[in-house]
Amino acid sequence: MVWGAWICLLSPLVAACLITLGGRRLSRRAAGYVATTACFVAFGGAVASFVGLLGRDASQREVVSTAWTWITGGSYQSGLSILIDPLSVFMMLIVAGVGSLIVWYSVGYMDGDPEERRYFAYMALFVFSMLLLVQGGNLLLLLAGWGMVGLSSYLLIGFWHERPSAIAAAKKAFVMNAIGDASMALALFLLIQKANSLDFGILGGQYSSTVANLVALGLLGGAVAKSAQIPLHTWLPDAMEGPTPVSALIHAATMVTAGVYLIVRTHAIFEQAPKVADLAAGLGALTLLVAGLIALVQVDIKRVIAYSTMSQIGYMFLGAGIGSYPNAMFHLMTHAFFKALLFMAAGIVIHALVNEQDIRKMGGLRQLAPRTYWGFLIGSLALVGIFPFAGFFSKDSILAAAMDRGTYGYILWAAGLIGTFLTGLYTFRLLFIVFWGEPSAFVREHFHPLGRDTVAVALAVPVGVLAVLSIVGGWIQFSPWWHPVETWLQTVAEPVVSPESWQEWLSIGLSLLLGLSGIAVAWLFYGARRLAVPRLAFAQRTLEHKFYFDEAYDALFYAPAVFLANFFRRGVEQPLIADSGRDLGDDTRDLGGLVARAQTGLLRTYALAIASSVAVLAIVFVVLK
Amino acid sequence: MIALLGPEVTWYLGVAAFLFATGSLGVLLRRNPLIVLLSLEIMLNGGNLALIAFARNLGDGSGQIFALAVMAVAAAEVVVGLGLIVALNRKRVTLDVDRLNTLRG
Amino acid sequence: MLVASAGNVLVWAVWLVAGFACIGSGIAVVSFSSPFYSALALIGNLGSLAVLYLLLSAEFVAAAQVLVYAGAVMVMFLFVIAYIGPHSESPWMGGPSWQAVGAVLAAAAIFVEIVVVVGLKASGKLAHSEHVGAGFGSPAQIGRLFLTDHLLAFEITSIVLLVAAIGGVILGAHSRRDAPDEVASL
Numbered sequence: 001m002v003w004g005a006w007i008c009l010l011s012p013l014v015a016a017c018l019i020t021l022g023g024r025r026l027s028r029r030a031a032g033y034v035a036t037t038a039c040f041v042a043f044g045g046a047v048a049s050f051v052g053l054l055g056r057d058a059s060q061r062e063v064v065s066t067a068w069t070w071i072t073g074g075s076y077q078s079g080l081s082i083l084i085d086p087l088s089v090f091m092m093l094i095v096a097g098v099g100s101l102i103v104w105y106s107v108g109y110m111d112g113d114p115e116e117r118r119y120f121a122y123m124a125l126f127v128f129s130m131l132l133l134v135q136g137g138n139l140l141l142l143l144a145g146w147g148m149v150g151l152s153s154y155l156l157i158g159f160w161h162e163r164p165s166a167i168a169a170a171k172k173a174f175v176m177n178a179i180g181d182a183s184m185a186l187a188l189f190l191l192i193q194k195a196n197s198l199d200f201g202i203l204g205g206q207y208s209s210t211v212a213n214l215v216a217l218g219l220l221g222g223a224v225a226k227s228a229q230i231p232l233h234t235w236l237p238d239a240m241e242g243p244t245p246v247s248a249l250i251h252a253a254t255m256v257t258a259g260v261y262l263i264v265r266t267h268a269i270f271e272q273a274p275k276v277a278d279l280a281a282g283l284g285a286l287t288l289l290v291a292g293l294i295a296l297v298q299v300d301i302k303r304v305i306a307y308s309t310m311s312q313i314g315y316m317f318l319g320a321g322i323g324s325y326p327n328a329m330f331h332l333m334t335h336a337f338f339k340a341l342l343f344m345a346a347g348i349v350i351h352a353l354v355n356e357q358d359i360r361k362m363g364g365l366r367q368l369a370p371r372t373y374w375g376f377l378i379g380s381l382a383l384v385g386i387f388p389f390a391g392f393f394s395k396d397s398i399l400a401a402a403m404d405r406g407t408y409g410y411i412l413w414a415a416g417l418i419g420t421f422l423t424g425l426y427t428f429r430l431l432f433i434v435f436w437g438e439p440s441a442f443v444r445e446h447f448h449p450l451g452r453d454t455v456a457v458a459l460a461v462p463v464g465v466l467a468v469l470s471i472v473g474g475w476i477q478f479s480p481w482w483h484p485v486e487t488w489l490q491t492v493a494e495p496v497v498s499p500e501s502w503q504e505w506l507s508i509g510l511s512l513l514l515g516l517s518g519i520a521v522a523w524l525f526y527g528a529r530r531l532a533v534p535r536l537a538f539a540q541r542t543l544e545h546k547f548y549f550d551e552a553y554d555a556l557f558y559a560p561a562v563f564l565a566n567f568f569r570r571g572v573e574q575p576l577i578a579d580s581g582r583d584l585g586d587d588t589r590d591l592g593g594l595v596a597r598a599q600t601g602l603l604r605t606y607a608l609a610i611a612s613s614v615a616v617l618a619i620v621f622v623v624l625k
Numbered sequence: 626m627i628a629l630l631g632p633e634v635t636w637y638l639g640v641a642a643f644l645f646a647t648g649s650l651g652v653l654l655r656r657n658p659l660i661v662l663l664s665l666e667i668m669l670n671g672g673n674l675a676l677i678a679f680a681r682n683l684g685d686g687s688g689q690i691f692a693l694a695v696m697a698v699a700a701a702e703v704v705v706g707l708g709l710i711v712a713l714n715r716k717r718v719t720l721d722v723d724r725l726n727t728l729r730g
Numbered sequence: 731m732l733v734a735s736a737g738n739v740l741v742w743a744v745w746l747v748a749g750f751a752c753i754g755s756g757i758a759v760v761s762f763s764s765p766f767y768s769a770l771a772l773i774g775n776l777g778s779l780a781v782l783y784l785l786l787s788a789e790f791v792a793a794a795q796v797l798v799y800a801g802a803v804m805v806m807f808l809f810v811i812a813y814i815g816p817h818s819e820s821p822w823m824g825g826p827s828w829q830a831v832g833a834v835l836a837a838a839a840i841f842v843e844i845v846v847v848v849g850l851k852a853s854g855k856l857a858h859s860e861h862v863g864a865g866f867g868s869p870a871q872i873g874r875l876f877l878t879d880h881l882l883a884f885e886i887t888s889i890v891l892l893v894a895a896i897g898g899v900i901l902g903a904h905s906r907r908d909a910p911d912e913v914a915s916l
Contacts, residue, residue, distance in 0.1 A: 601729030603661075603722040607652050608832050615839035622847055626861035631741030631785060635856050638848045640749050640782070644756050644775075646841035651760030653833035659765040659811060663772050666803075667756050670779055673795075681786040684860030686871050689791050690880045693872070696794060697887045700803050701894030707810045708901030714814050 001052025002065045005084045008045030008092055009131050011038045016124035019117055028116035032107035035120040039100035039127055046092035049084050061086055061491055064137050071140070076196055081137030083200065087492040090329060091134035091261055098253045098336045099127045101462035105344055106245040108458030109351065119159060119243070126152035130254050134261060139188055139198040142262070146184065146222065149255045150177040156250060157242040169238035176235045180225020187218025203268040216273035219266055220280055227259030227313045229287045234549050236310055240302040244347035247302060252309045252343055253336035260313065260332055263320040267493050271323070278408060281321025285415040288314030290547060292422030296429065297543040300357050301346050304430045308383065309339055311419060315398055318412055323496025324401035326486040330477055331394035333485075337473045338382035338390055341466035345376040348459055349434065354446050359430065364439030368447055371460070373435050375467045380431050382470040384424045384515040390474035392512070395420070397479040400499040400507040409497075413507070420511045424518020432526035480504045629681060637678040644671030656721050658713075662706050669699045745785060751778035769807050776800040788867040 015038030019031045026034070053061050066081035082088075103123055110116050129152050133145030150173075158170030188198060194211055195202040207215070223229075228236035228251075239251050250256070263270060263280060270277040288311040295307035312335050319328030349365060349372060350357055366373045382389035385396065399420075402413040439447070450456040477485040480501055499507075545551065600606075644667055651664025673692045680688025713720060755778065758771035776799045783792035848856070865871050876884045 599729045601726030603725065604653055604656075604829060604833075607649075608829060608836060611649050611653060611836035611840065612832065615836050615843065618840065618843040618847075622843065622850075626863060627787070627866075628861050629786075629859040630738050631745050633852075633857065634859055635848050635852045636745070636749075637782065637786065638856075639845060640752055642841050642844035642848070643753055645844070646837045647753075647756040647760055649840060650833060650837040653837065654830060655760065657765060659807075659814070660760070660762075660768050663759050663765070663768050663807070666772060666799075667759055667775065670775065673791075674779060674782060677783055677786050677788045677791060680788065681862070681866075682856060682859045684862050684866070686866065686875045687880065689788050689867060689872060690875050690883065692788070692791050693794060694883050694887050696791075696798055697891055700798060701890050703803050703806065704894045704898040705901065707806060708898045711810060711813065712901050720814070 001049050002063060002084065004045040004048025004052065005065065005082055005092070005135060006045070008042045008049065008096060009082060009128070009135055011041040011045065012124045012127040012131065014038060016121050016128060019121040019124065023117070026117060028113075029107070029111070031117040031120045032103075032110070035124045036100065036104045036107060038124060039096060039103045042127065042131065043093070043096035043100050046089065046096045050089045050093060053084065053086065053089055058491055066137065076192060078138055078140045078198060080141070082135040082141075083137040084135070085492055086488050087261075087265065087329070088134050090333070090489065092131060094333055094336050095127065095130050095134060095254050098340050098466075099130070099249060101465055102245050102249040102253070102340060102344070103127070104458055105248075105347075105462040106243070106458075108455040109245050109347055110243060111455045111458075115159070119156075122152055122155045122159070123245075123249070126156065126250060126255075130258070133258055138200065139191070139266075142265070143181075143184060143188060146226065146258065146262075147181060149250075149258065150174060150181065150226070153177070153239070153250050153255055156246040157239045159242055159246065163241065165238075166241040169235070169241040173235040173239050176232050177225050180222040180232060183218045183221030183225075185218075187215045187222075190215050190218070200265065203266050207269075207272060209273070212269055212272035213276055216266075216270050216276035217279075219262060219269070220276055223259030223262045223280070223317075224283060225259075226262075227256045227317065228310050229259070229283050229314060229317055230290060231549075233287060233291075233310055234546070234553060237303050237306050237546070240300070240306050244302065244343055244350060247306070248340045248343035248347070251306065252339040256309060256313055257316065257332045257336070260316040260320055260328055263317070264325045264329060264493050267320075267323070267325055270321075271496065277321050277323065279321070281318045281402075281408075281412055284314040284317025284319075284321055285412045285419075286314070287311065288318070288419040289415055289422070292419050292426060294543050294546050295426040296422070297540060299360055301349065301359050301362075301430065301434065302343070302357055304359075304426060305339070305342050305346060308342075308423070308427065309335075311423065312339070312383070315395060315416065315419070318416060319398035319401065322402055322405050322409060322412065324398055325493035325495055326483075326489040327394065327397045327401055327479070327495070329489055329493075330485045331391075331398060334382065334390035334394040334470075334474050337466055338379045338470040341375060341463060341470050342379040342383065344459075344463050344466065345372050345379060348372045348450070348463070349376075351459075352447055352449065353443065354448075356442065356446070359433050361440060361442040362434045363437045364435070364443060365447075366435040368439060368443070369449065372463075375463045376431060376435065378467045378470050380427045382474075383427050384519065385420060385511055386515055386519075387512065388471070388475070390470050390472075392508075393474035393476075393478055396508045396511045397477075397499075397504065399511060400479065400504040401495070401497045403503040403507065404497040404499045417507075417510055417514055421514040421518045424515040425522050428519045428522035429526050432522060436527055634678045634682040638675055641671045641674040641678065644668070644674065647671075656723055658706075658710055658720055658722055658725075661722060662703060662710075666699065666703070669695060741785060744781065748778045748781040748785070751775075752782065765811050766808075769804060769811055772807075773800055773804050776804065786867075787862060790867060790869045790872045 012035075015035050019026060019034055022031070022034075053063075063084040064081050065084065066079040068080055069077060070080040071078040103120070106119070106123065110119055113119065126149060129145050129148030131145075133142055133149060136142040136145055154170045154174040157173055158166050160166050190211060191198060191202065194207060195205055221232075225232040236251060236256070240247055242250075270280070291307045291310035291314065295304050295311065298304045298307060312331070316328045316331050316335070319325070319331060349362070349369065352365075352369060352372075353362065356362070378389065382391040385391040385394075399413055399416045402409045402416060405412070450459060477483045479486075479499075486495065542548065598609075648664045648666070648668030648671060651667065652661050655661055655664065673695055676688045676692045676695070680686060680692075710720065713725075718725070752775060755771045755775035759768045759775060762768045762771065776795060780792040780795045780800075783789075783795060
């Protein structure tokens with residue numbers, strides 16, 4: 001079982017190294033298969049760990065395997081260790097499983113791209129980094145994995161580096177993640193100072209409320225940045241510049257959920273800082289509403305799905321913030337399934353329409369790409385949370401748990417319910433616009449279906465698998481009746497809230513109702529075109545500008561920074577440093593010129609100089625003697 | 626052993642100083658290079674006189690050796706100097722030290 | 731005593747004559763406008779200096795002075811002056827006046843300083859000269875010194891003379907490639 005975990009961690013790293021070192025010797029397709037195989041091997045390792053843990057007693061399900069002592073500094077010590085416990089195995093299965101499917105899908109999607117090898121090396125690196133993050137045995141390794149997934153994300157967003165928009169998006173993502181990394185690092189510093197260790201066990205120790213709040217705040221900062229919650233969310237829509245499989249894997253299924261994982265893993269400190277936990281839940285609720293609203297007006301197919309991701313992670317933050325950890329993780333799992341499915345189906349659509357992503361040019365693809373349509377439909381239904389699809393089982397239990405948190409919880413509950421309505425609305429808006437109706441002129445002209453070659457297989461099979469999972473994946477847990485997921489994760493993160501039965505049923509009913517009404521409204525506007533979309537100019541503008549967050553950040557941070565930089569360049573660097581160098585040369589030359597005037601060329605002047613010097617020196621010697 | 630008759634060495638030194646000063650005045654004020662060389666000879670002679678005077682004062686023959694060496698060097702320098710002047714004259718250059726000023730900064 | 735004082739008076743008289751001749755010819759060298767007269771004045775200077783050397787028991791040096799300086803160097807000078815001819819004369823003074831003032835001041839300063847220093851020290855060792863043996867300043871002593879204590883100076887002096895001779899030849903040699911009508915305004 002320990003071996004399984006190590007294999008799981010290291011096999012993508014080996015693949016990344018092989019692809020990098022192989023270079024041109026490896027064909028492009030072969031690089032893809034190397035990466036895919038490594039990810040499937042990792043999944044096998046994860047399954048082995050899972051089975052191993054299953055065989056153990058519930059109380060003995062925490063195994064730490066240390067490779068060697070990595071850092072020693074004074075009395076502080078950190079080992080290169082991985083942790084195998086229910087939570088980490090849970091994440092390993094998701095990351096390796098969904099990751100393998102997406103990497104396989106990329107073999108088809110990226111076929112023909114001249115830099116395919118670099119892509120698969122980066123993807124393998126990413127899978128390794130994410131596994132390091134979830135398997136890290138102490139906070140230091142978690143931070144290492146955290147940083148590396150940020151790096152992989154940067155590399156993959158900016159993969160098509162000839163595009164300036166991609167480069168800008170990559171930089172934006174990295175800078176915002178760096179803010180989160182910094183706050184996390186500060187939290188870790190504080191922990192080292194107080195507890196002299198970064199093992200996960202110390203989080204349960206007793207800390208003063210200031211320390212606990214600060215640490216939790218720092219960790220929350222990192223989580224907010226990585227998971228693209230308000231206020232550090234503006235990078236996620238821009239990150240859609242990367243290839244679609246990247247969006248599926250990194251910005252839907254795995255990396256952006258790392259924030260949720262972090263909160264659940266470090267829940268002990270969040271329980272000691274209840275205000276910060278409430279803040280987390282509040283940010284989640286805010287994000288899910290804001291993202292849902294913005295998604296209503298987006299016209300890029302990937303951006304709608306990106307805002308949907310942001311919104312769903314808001315749900316997870318809500319769940320983790322209020323203390324319903326197993327439900328948050330369960331929603332993470334189902335979300336990975338259907339969100340990856342949605343992105344991959346969208347990817348097929350984009351590929352089929354010569355890389356066009358504007359939904360206004362699409363329409364009527366239902367007839368032309370029926371299987372893609374089914375996949376997309378299944379994903380959308382799962383997303384909205386309609387019985388019996390996956391999202392139904394996971395989302396509602398979070399809402400129910402919120403009811404157990406007093407008045408604040410009810411506010412969150414209401415926000416979550418409104419979010420459900422919005423989810424139904426924007427998801428099916430997208431589906432109806434893209435797939436229903438008559439094929440648009442653009443579609444008629446450019447659509448070309450997939451063939452039957454390996455590329456098509458690579459594209460179709462993972463979508464099919466995820467579609468199946470989106471249907472059955474949620475059947476693992478139905479909160480009122482059976483909850484194995486909760487039991488599984490209980491040893492690691494005991495939920496703080498336990499809703500009553502009536503609360504569960506009420507949430508389920510209301511959520512279902514609101515979701516269906518959202519679908520109905522979307523059908524009215526976009527499906528059957530019975531009603532015209534209302535023109536609310538102000539709201540439209542605000543939503544289109546994403547609530548002016550980008551503009552605000554530009555004015556608050558970017559413009560002053562540029563101003564300061566220019567000021568220092570003009571006021572300090574140019575005159576003091578650059579000019580001084582030049583002035584030094586000029587002044588020396590002028591001084592030399594002055595001195596050179598003594599070189600008159602006249603013999604008598606020189607002789608006079610010598611004679612006068614002799615006279616003066618003689619006086620000096622006489623006086624000194 | 627013979628004593629020094631006549632004026633003490635200081636008087637000789639006075640004459641030597643005067644010769645040196647006069648020679649330097651000539652070097653500094655005349656423009657004809659030949660006369661400059663001649664003035665230079667006066668200066669060297671002044672130095673020589675001082676050397677011989679001290680040699681007599683201290684009873685050490687090294688001063689006279691030094692004076693002979695100075696004489697040899699003076700001769701050598703006159704050779705080169707006159708050679709220069711002759712070369713200049715052949716090139717039809719005006720023999721005026723103030724005109725020979727192209728070696729300047 | 732009388733012989734001594736008589737000798738003393740004689741020496742003083744010779745000294746006065748030679749001294750004034752020396753000073754006078756020195757002034758004459760720097761004063762004449764014609765280089766020919768200046769050279770002749772220099773010969774006079776060398777002669778009076780030789781007398782002074784004799785008074786200082788430096789016989790060999792005095793002889794060398796007359797032979798080398800007056801005989802060889804001055805003859806060379808006169809040759810060159812004759813070769814160049816009278817048309818190469820220049821006015822007495824020229825250049826900026828501050829140079830003249832500066833020159834006079836510097837020369838005067840040097841003279842005054844030396845006199846002052848010598849006067850200050852006049853009470854010490856300069857007051858009484860050593861009594862020297864009969865062979866002081868003789869060729870024998872000079873030769874012994876040259877070949878024992880100051881052998882290096884002897885050798886180097888000979889090299890200096892060799893270099894000067896070569897230099898003189900090179901400087902004076904007619905360059906075949908020179909165009910005689912090349913007006914080189916240096």
